[in-house]
Amino acid sequence: MEKVLKGKIVADAINQGILNRMPALYERGIVPTLAIVRVGENPSDIAYENGAVKKAKTLGLQPEKFICPADIDQRDLIEVIKAINNDEKIHGILLLQPLPESIDADAVRNTLCPEKDLDCISDASLSRLFLGETTGFAPCTAEACIEILKYNHIEIKGKKIVVIGRSMVIGKPVAMMLLKENATITICHTKTAEADLKDLCRGADIVIAAAGHAGTLTADMVSPGQVIIDVGINFNEEGKMLGDVDFEAVSKIAAAATPVPGGVGSVTTTLLMKHLVEAAERTVK
Amino acid sequence: MEKVLKGKIVADAINQGILNRMPALYERGIVPTLAIVRVGENPSDIAYENGAVKKAKTLGLQPEKFICPADIDQRDLIEVIKAINNDEKIHGILLLQPLPESIDADAVRNTLCPEKDLDCISDASLSRLFLGETTGFAPCTAEACIEILKYNHIEIKGKKIVVIGRSMVIGKPVAMMLLKENATITICHTKTAEADLKDLCRGADIVIAAAGHAGTLTADMVSPGQVIIDVGINFNEEGKMLGDVDFEAVSKIAAAATPVPGGVGSVTTTLLMKHLVEAAERTVK
Numbered sequence: 001m002e003k004v005l006k007g008k009i010v011a012d013a014i015n016q017g018i019l020n021r022m023p024a025l026y027e028r029g030i031v032p033t034l035a036i037v038r039v040g041e042n043p044s045d046i047a048y049e050n051g052a053v054k055k056a057k058t059l060g061l062q063p064e065k066f067i068c069p070a071d072i073d074q075r076d077l078i079e080v081i082k083a084i085n086n087d088e089k090i091h092g093i094l095l096l097q098p099l100p101e102s103i104d105a106d107a108v109r110n111t112l113c114p115e116k117d118l119d120c121i122s123d124a125s126l127s128r129l130f131l132g133e134t135t136g137f138a139p140c141t142a143e144a145c146i147e148i149l150k151y152n153h154i155e156i157k158g159k160k161i162v163v164i165g166r167s168m169v170i171g172k173p174v175a176m177m178l179l180k181e182n183a184t185i186t187i188c189h190t191k192t193a194e195a196d197l198k199d200l201c202r203g204a205d206i207v208i209a210a211a212g213h214a215g216t217l218t219a220d221m222v223s224p225g226q227v228i229i230d231v232g233i234n235f236n237e238e239g240k241m242l243g244d245v246d247f248e249a250v251s252k253i254a255a256a257a258t259p260v261p262g263g264v265g266s267v268t269t270t271l272l273m274k275h276l277v278e279a280a281e282r283t284v285k
Numbered sequence: 286m287e288k289v290l291k292g293k294i295v296a297d298a299i300n301q302g303i304l305n306r307m308p309a310l311y312e313r314g315i316v317p318t319l320a321i322v323r324v325g326e327n328p329s330d331i332a333y334e335n336g337a338v339k340k341a342k343t344l345g346l347q348p349e350k351f352i353c354p355a356d357i358d359q360r361d362l363i364e365v366i367k368a369i370n371n372d373e374k375i376h377g378i379l380l381l382q383p384l385p386e387s388i389d390a391d392a393v394r395n396t397l398c399p400e401k402d403l404d405c406i407s408d409a410s411l412s413r414l415f416l417g418e419t420t421g422f423a424p425c426t427a428e429a430c431i432e433i434l435k436y437n438h439i440e441i442k443g444k445k446i447v448v449i450g451r452s453m454v455i456g457k458p459v460a461m462m463l464l465k466e467n468a469t470i471t472i473c474h475t476k477t478a479e480a481d482l483k484d485l486c487r488g489a490d491i492v493i494a495a496a497g498h499a500g501t502l503t504a505d506m507v508s509p510g511q512v513i514i515d516v517g518i519n520f521n522e523e524g525k526m527l528g529d530v531d532f533e534a535v536s537k538i539a540a541a542a543t544p545v546p547g548g549v550g551s552v553t554t555t556l557l558m559k560h561l562v563e564a565a566e567r568t569v570k
Contacts, residue, residue: 127412
């Protein structure tokens with residue numbers, strides 16, 4: 001393969017952009033502040049939270065934790081979010097998901113005000129994306145795919161892009177974002193015939209694998225010259241992190257592909273921080 | 286061609302369904318009432334309005350006209366819509382578009398409450414569609430495409446469907462609706478390379494032509510066995526109505542196609558009336 005599309009170099013460039021923007025905010029006495037809302041003590045939530053805290057501090061941003069007990073009443077959790085919405089010193093919210101099953105996650109995520117919804121998790125933010133408006137923040141993972149392509153000067157406009165997966169978390173939003181970037185978009189999913197999936201992937205310029213299953217994209221589905229973006233985060237029986245793409249086999253054929261770990265995921269949190277800085281900047285504009 | 290997919294037979298079946306549902310509403314003293322809001326005296330608006338009035342009366346539904354002068358102040362027009370929103374005797378709204386250029390059409394259409402937005406023109410209704418919710422009404426033209434396929438027992442699930450056009454009026458909504466019906470969806474548009482458009486169309490099971498230009502789909506883009514749905518309404522220099530599809534040439538190759546006029550357009554107003562009856566039924570549920 002010509003190129004492994006590593007996330008770190010993209011994240012570094014975005015980090016530098018953030019650092020350049022900070023002095024103007026500090027001068028106005030503004031420290032971009034991120035509310036991290038966690039419910040319960042799930043180890044993967046805590047790991048993600050620690051990563052976000054560290055990243056924020058490295059960039060001179062202020063993380064503020066809101067830790068709620070696992071058995072918190074849904075109404076109380078909604079009040080926590082509302083208080084954050086109304087707190088002028090907080091510029092953005094990271095709500096760790098999934099929430100415990102006892103809680104109506106839709107009701108909670110839809111409480112986030114669009115101005116602080118840094119990862120586009122509320123219906124109001126997602127709707128703006130569908131309507132082609134740019135007033136809200138894009139979902140960080142979907143945006144990370146596009147940032148990696150752009151950083152590597154891979155043309156999107158007029159290209160045939162196949163998205164595998166149609167979730168509201170990644171598949172549908174990334175398809176809408178790529179459509180806005182003037183790509184020709186095909187959305188495949190579990191009900192797509194196997195032969196069609198193979199043909200469509202082989203015929204694409206770019207494939208975005210976002211099905212949430214290891215082994216979704218295999219060597220027989222890939223053509224020379226293609227670019228493969230792997231959004232999957234899966235774990236095998238030994239606890240090893242795997243993407244949706246059979247990277248080793250696919251990398252022998254495709255022109256470029258993102259690794260997992262070290263690909264899309266490395267850019268996502270950085271974009272969250274970029275959105276936080278933008279949210280803070282918007283409060284003074 | 287094996288079959289011309291005429292709209293009238295589909296509309297007749299829907300009409301019969303509406304007529305069957307009316308007695309239960311009449312028994313409760315409810316006459317489904319449609320507010321038709323027209324601004325100015327545009328002849329094509331008046332023609333459409335007359336068609337809707339006639340159709341409503343044939344089905345025992347009550348049309349109520351709200352005719353506003355062409356120079357109406359935007360705030361006054363919004364007040365008209367708000368009054369209709371709040372009028373319990375009115376169950377649905379047909380807002381004739383396009384509105385005069387002096388008016389912010391977005392502000393007006395977004396005033397429609399989702400419960401009475403029979404043609405899914407407000408952002409709130411369109412958002413529900415994107416999110417896969419079924420609480421709002423679908424856009425009538427997009428739904429007409431699907432009704433014609435279903436009436437003719439043409440499978441949608443697992444089929445490759447190409448949508449040409451990405452407008453919020455038809456392209457994006459119909460793509461989302463077909464995705465929900467488990468089709469594999471490709472969205473093509475003005476920035477799709479000509480060769481890709483031809484290949485993708487030829488490889489599809491169903492093509493929905495919704496570009497808004499006569500001659501968008503020509504014989505060289507069609508394969509035997511395909512089903513073609515033509516959403517276009519265009520007029521040539523002699524004032525003759527044309528679809529987006531070169532029907533005469535395409536019909537020699539495809540298995541089935543909708544004519545223009547007499548295809549999708551014949552079903553659209555009927556679906557508006559069906560939505561009106563549903564809106565009236567929901568007020569008593």
